[in-house]
Amino acid sequence: MILTGPGSNNQEKSQLNSHPSPVAEALTLRESLHRSNCHNPYDCVHEWFEAQVEATPHAIAVSFLEQSLTYQDLNERANQLAHFLLAQGLQPQELVAISMERCLELIVSIWGVLKAGGAYVPIDPTYPQQRQQYMLQNSQANFLLTQKHLIYGLPDHSARVISVDTDWETAIAPYPRHNLGRPILPEHPAYVIYTSGSTGAPKGVKITHRGVINHSVAITQAFELDSRDRVLQFSSISFDIIVEELFPTLLNGATLVLRTAEISTSIRQFLEFVAARDITILNLPTAFWHELVSGLALLQLSMPPSVRLVVVGGEKASRLSYAEWVRLVGHYPRWLNTYGPTETTVTATLYDPAQSQYHPDQGEIPIGKPIANVEVYVLNPDLEPVPFGEVGELHIGGPGVAIGYHQLPSRTAEKFIPNPFSDDPHSRLYKTGDTVRYLPDGNLEFIGRVDFQVKLRGFRIELGEIETGLEQHPSVRQAIVLAREDVPGDKHLVGYLIAQPNHALNLSDIRTFLCQKLPEYMVPAAFVEMDTFPLSPNGKVDRTNFPAPDTRNQGETKPVVAPSNSTESKLLEIWETILGITNISITDNFFELGGHSLLIARLCQHIEYHFNRSLPPAAIFQAPTVEQLANFLQHDQVPAMSSSMIVIQAGNPATISPLFCIHVLGENGIFLRPLVSYLDPAQPVYGLSAQMLERKNAPPNQIKDLAAFYVQEMRIVQPVGPYFIAGVSFGGEIVFEIAQQLVRQGETVGLLALLDTFGPEDISAKLGRASSHFANLFDQGLPYLLNKVKRRWNDIWPSLLYRYNKLSLKLGQNLSYEQQFLMVLEENKAASKKYIYETYPGKLTLFRATEEIYYSQAYLDEGLGWRDFAGGGLEVHDVPGDHVNMLHEPHVQVLAQEFANCLSKAQASQHIS
Structure with missing residues (x-):
């Protein structure tokens, strides 16, 4: 059967089937355009936005925390970025990568790329480096828009990096604010979003301006969206729902509200956030x-x-x-169920159960009818419409159909086929691979898949990509991955593995291996080792006859530690319910058992219900075992984790003492993540950064005060030593003082590591550098003197800027991240000058970058000034790279190997497993 959405010019095609067309009365596309203040159905999406800016220049377009941009502000900043990109050589239809966390600059960047005539490629910065690297290489993006603090976590790439936040004032702001009027056509690409690929690599779906326009108009109509709405931006940057959150909102004068990361792991926090910001539309x-x-x-x-x-x-x-939703909430707010592949521009069909008088006893919730100007076809393998009520493969046509897969012509030809029901030779259909049928009321019912693709937690997953990743492990000969729902409502991935001859499968090692390649949502929750796979009579693998995974804990074979009190017993019961496994030890790590962000939210809900305690989700990272969590609950010690501490790697704190890292300028531990990715996955790693993450509650920026603050934070997670600590740059001076304070408090410091941290210089080094400067002055004359003046100015202007920013704070003005960054740099310099060094009684381990051209040889020989302050000796490890890129690929691999060896030896000397 064939069905078309309102506004299509193909209504006559419904006559191919004798069943009357169930298309409801709705606005036509042109009427929808008028309603949406969009004057021309063939304009490009950014021109529609510019028309909205003219209509509501002073309305709030986007907000994030306490910051916001009006429509005029957003448009002008996007124009400046577009002019800047063109000046750097951006070509028409060129792909531009965007890797950012949620921030105002993200929205500016998307519009800036579109206005410049490019197409944006969103890359989630939380993805594994291998996946990010593939997306950057496959897209062949010459430009990468990002945030300064994310740069050092990027994989190897050839794109030019533009830090939109910190480069703004110096590089982008001088460009014009006016609209560009670029000659961009509706069939030009607007964005490329990468989805899971069956061949083992993601594939980029290229969507046109026309597709975004049609989708935005149809969603405006379906959601009854207008300028009074406040729409939550919930989705990941790399998930296509962000398109549905962003564009319809900003083409209608409404406000887009960016969420914080925390609300996705706590339902209570989520609802409080929504209420506080008067959100009207949730797209979840x-x-x-x-x-x-x-x-x-x-x-x-x-x-x-x-x-x-x-x-x-x-x-x-x-x-x-x-059914539970209706019981709790009723039919207000209105609730819609949507369906649509990325290849047809987000949503293709939607279903309003209240309008259709749906009751759960009728069966599964339908996926509804096509949105405006979308064509849906239910066809058999010969591309013939199936009789009404029979199952067929869903094919989708209309302006939302993608250009195809980027650089995959054969795959594009396979999935995007000529439309046999159209006289237009350019019309195509997308073969969804989904099987559906029509219900008596004309709504579509989803049946299943014709291939091995699944949807899980909102993400489309090609099981073949996971299987390819598993088979790259040296001990795995063959892998099959299935999505199972052995408990209703609990769909999860299961990996079935056959070992290589003479190899034993270490399931924990295999999970860790896969985590380094694929996003967390693609890692199976359970693994089953098999000798052979079940086969059908024709000799093919029978995917319907695999056993359910053992519900017992699949961790390494070890004695199960039983609960010793009622609190542990109740927590264990909750864990078994949430994780769907038994035989859990109270010392097992929640995350190693398959725990993820959604399960954290569920765990916290159950703890609040059973123990009447509102537990911050971040506390699960602090206490990831039943034993640790019960101890917190019993002693009323569950703290709200300070926002100065972040979990870089959860690890297994039940058996391994954590590593505490200080990098004061590293938001979310971004500088350290490449290093940590090469450490033992069981090693817990926490980052501390009060100056940037907890500025309101942070102590004065003095080394002793900061060290005392961090010691308190560390003791929340680890009450007693031995402590293992590391600091980068100025953070090394802080960990030096942390170690001093811990020793004075009677604690043991197992490792004190400094990563290219400069200590106090001795007099010989200073004299050596001074004589060198004088020699250069006489040898090179005036040019050298002018260069010295320039360098002196570079030393002075940050101080002047600091005073200006400090005055702005006193006047109640909000500072940008860049301004805060520069303020902290100046405060660090001042704190370093005031700090009085005393000899530390233990050993210092220094990792020294070897490519700093301004180091004097004398200073290098003195161990960056630390040798006289290491009472237990100074151990120096020279590593490639400079002060910054030693933490970046590929140099970080050498640093990580040296660091891991030192940490392992330190743990062994303290008898730490």
């Missing part, structure tokens, strides 16, 4: 909506009154969860 992954329903029921919470519409999509919505 189905998996998160399931957790929302669970949280509402368990904690007896209610939906904020501002919310008028909740949209879910990405995978099948549970009819039982919907």
Whole structure:
């Protein structure tokens, strides 16, 4: 059967089937354009935005925390970025990579690329480096827009890096603010989003301006979106739902509200955030909506009154969860179920159960009818419409169909086929691989897949990509991955493995191996070792006949430590329910058992319900075992984790003491993540950065005060030593003082590591550098003197800027990240000058970069000034790179090997496993 959405010119095609077309009365596309203030159906999306800017220049377009941009501000900043990109040589239709966390600069960057005539490629900075590297290489992006603090976590690439936050004032702001008027056509690409690929690598889906326009108009109509709405931006940058959150909102004069990272792991925090910001529209992954329903029921919470519409999509919505939703919430806010592949521009069909008088007893929730100007075809393998009510493969046509897969012509030809029902030779259909059928009321019912692709937690996953990753492990001969739902509503991935001859499978090692290649949501929750795979009569692998995974803990064989009190028993019961496994030891790590962000939220809800304690989600990282968590609960010690501490790697703190790292300028530990990625995955690593992450509550920026603050933070996680600490740059001076304070408090410091940290210089080094300067002055004359004046000015201007920024703070003005960054740099310099060094009684381990051209030889020989202050000796490890890129690929591999050896020896000397 064939069905078309409102506004299509193909209504006559519905006559191919005798069943009457179930298309409801709706606005035509042109009427929708008029309603959306969009004057020309063939304009490009940024021109529509510019028309909206003219209509509502002073309305708030986007907000994040306490910052916001009006439509005029956003447009002008995007114009400046576009002019800048063109001046750097950006070509029409060129792909531009964007790797950012949620921030105002992210939205500016998307519009800036579109206005310059390029197409943006979103890359989630939390993805594993191998995946990011592939996306950068495959897209062949010559420009990468990012944030300064993310640069050092990027993989190897050839793109030119532009830090939109810190480069703004000096490089981008001088460019014009006016619109560009670039000759961009509707069929030109607007973005390329990478999805899971069956061949073992992601594939980039290239979507046109026309597709974004049609989608935005149809969503405006379906959501009844107008300028009064405040839409939550919840999705990951690399998930196509961000397109549905961003463009319809900003083409209608509404406000886009960017969420914080924390609210996705706590239903209570999520609802408080939504209420505080008067959000009216929530567009949520189905998996998160399931957790929302669970949280509402368990904690007896209610939906904020501002919310008028909740949209879910990405995978099948549970009819039982919907029944619970109706019981708890009713039919307001309005609830919509959506469906659509990335290849057809986000949403293709939607279903309003209240309007259709749906009841869960009728069966699964339908995926509905096509949105405006979308064509859907239910066809058999011969591309013939199937009779009404029979199952066929869903094919989608219309302006939302993608150009194809970037640099994959054969795969494009396979999935994007000529439309046999159109006279237009350019018309194509996308073969979704989904099987559906029509219900009596004309709505589509989703049946399943014709291949090995699944939807999980809102993400589309090609099981073949996971299988390819597993088979790259040296002990795995063959792998099959399935999505199972042995418990209703709990869909998860299971990996079935056959070992290489004479190899034993270490499931923990295999999980760690896969985590370095694939995003967390693609790592199976369980593994099953098999001798052979079940086969069908024709000799093919029978994917319907694999055994369910053993519900017992699949960790390494070891004695199960049973609970010793009622608190541990109750927590263990909660864990077994949430994780779906038994035989859990109270010393097992939550994350090694398959725990992830959504399960953290569920765990915290159950703890709040059973123990009447509101537990911050971050505390699960502090206490990832039943034993640790019970100890916190019993002694009323569960603290709200200070925002100065972040978990860089959860590891297994039950058996391995954590490594505490200080890098005061490293938001989210970004500088250290490449290094940590090469350490033992079981090694817990925490980062501390009060100056940038906890500025309001941080002590004065003095080394002794900061050290005392960090010691308190560390003792929350690890009450007693031995302590293993490391500091980068100025952070090394802080850990030096931390070690001094710990020793004075009677604690043991197992490792004190300094990563290219400059200590106090001795007089010979200073004299050596001074004589060198005088020699250069006489040898080189005036040019050298002018260069010295320039360098002196470079030393002075940050101080002047610091005073200006400090005055701005006193006047109540908000500072940008760049301004805060520069302020902290100046404060660090001042703190370093005031600090009085005393000899540390233990050993110092120094990792010294070898490519700093301004080091004097004398200073290098003195161990960067630390040798006289290391009472237990100074151990120096020379590593390649300079002060910055020693932490960056490829140099970080050498640093990591040296560091891991030192840490291992230090742990062994303290009898730490």
